[in-house]
Amino acid sequence: GAGVSQSPSNKVTEKGKDVELRCDPISGHTALYWYRQSLGQGLEFLIYFQGNSAPDKSGLPSDRFSAERTGGSVSTLTIQRTQQEDSAVYLCASSLYRESYEQYFGPGTRLTVT
Amino acid sequence: GNSVTQMEGPVTLSEEAFLTINCTYTATGYPSLFWYVQYPGEGLQLLLKATKADDKGSNKGFEATYRKETTSFHLEKGSVQVSDSAVYFCALSPRGGADGLTFGKGTHLIIQP
Numbered sequence: 001g002a003g004v005s006q007s008p009s010n011k012v013t014e015k016g017k018d019v020e021l022r023c024d025p026i027s028g029h030t031a032l033y034w035y036r037q038s039l040g041q042g043l044e045f046l047i048y049f050q051g052n053s054a055p056d057k058s059g060l061p062s063d064r065f066s067a068e069r070t071g072g073s074v075s076t077l078t079i080q081r082t083q084q085e086d087s088a089v090y091l092c093a094s095s096l097y098r099e100s101y102e103q104y105f106g107p108g109t110r111l112t113v114t
Numbered sequence: 115g116n117s118v119t120q121m122e123g124p125v126t127l128s129e130e131a132f133l134t135i136n137c138t139y140t141a142t143g144y145p146s147l148f149w150y151v152q153y154p155g156e157g158l159q160l161l162l163k164a165t166k167a168d169d170k171g172s173n174k175g176f177e178a179t180y181r182k183e184t185t186s187f188h189l190e191k192g193s194v195q196v197s198d199s200a201v202y203f204c205a206l207s208p209r210g211g212a213d214g215l216t217f218g219k220g221t222h223l224i225i226q227p
Contacts, residue, residue, distance in 0.1 A: 043203065
């Protein structure tokens with residue numbers, strides 16, 4: 001079946017602009033995760049959704065970052081007023097349910113802030 | 115907090131050599147442990163997992179044993195192939211938690227023919 005998909009695959013934006021990153025999880029997966037992969041920080045967990053709710057947003061790097069999930073499916077990660085330090089690969093993953101622990105990752109969105 | 119420490123590479127081996135990539139962790143409670151692999155140009159894939167102490171995860175000739183007494187989850191393979199060249203990440207997930215995965219920095223493995 002189809003895996004986790006993310007769009008766009010690459011995004012170049014100017015400092016100060018807002019960007020939206022999209023994630024389509026595997027159909028039927030109730031849990032959805034966002035991560036950031038950068039050279040300096042490695043892989044960092046950002047936020048988790050069970051259904052449409054995110055119980056803990058403390059992993060988001062700053063208040064410029066927000067995320068939502070609608071209909072228990074598609075999720076959007078929004079970065080406002082982008083900064084150069086936001087340049088990274090943003091990864092989305094989904095799992096059948098939270099306790100399943102096996103996360104399936106998408107190919108990522110490479111964000112470059114110039 | 116939770117953390118994972120793994121040897122950083124690059125690690126360069128000849129084909130058919132024995133592989134060990136060390137991984138140790140710090141976590142409260144009883145986490146589940148994972149090895150993920152990222153092949154060149156591809157996304158992260160789950161390689162193997164172990165959910166409780168003394169469990170051995172295995173896949174594609176790779177093995178790792180959950181050692182609670184040494185808080186370790188070392189990855190091993192008896193005979194590596196050129197196709198095993200990739201970046202390997204050790205990770206943990208708190209049992210019952212919603213914290214997502216905590217990853218190590220990754221180990222770049224290069225296998226030479």
